[in-house]
Amino acid sequence: MKNFSFHKKLRLKTTQQFQNVYQNNQKKITSEFVVFGRLNNLTFPRLGLSISKKKVKYAWNRNRIKRVIKECFRLLQYYLLFMDFIVVVKKDISSLNNYTLVNIIKKLWFYRIT
Secondary structure (H helix, E strand, O other): OOOOOOOHHHEOOOHHHHHHHHHOOEEEEOOOEEEEEEEOOOOOOEEEEEOOOOOOOOHHHHHHHHHHHHHHHHHHHHHOOOEEEEEEEOOOOOOOOHHHHHHHHHHHHHOOOO
16 A cells, blocks of 8 residues: 655755756756656655745745645656656746646646656
8 A cells, every 4th residue: 555645755855855856967847847857766756845935925825835845746756757856936837726736747747847
């Protein structure tokens, strides 16, 4: 039985981990997000998030967006390549509802960043 939790091992935590992805990356760009990806030597994908206060003004909105992205990643983690992903918000997307955010993120995950 698969475990669909979002453990700490599935997160990019340190500045060095983020820098490795930014330096040696492949990326997919949409009008809302930039997703950086880099193959890792692990047996699972990992996720990092970057949502600046400049792009999404209110903390409750930034947290909502983070929750939606993490939930989508958690449910799709067994279908993704073994990569480190960083999702960066490009513009204010606080007006988008959760359903729309999930659809955008799903499309990005399944482009498989090549």
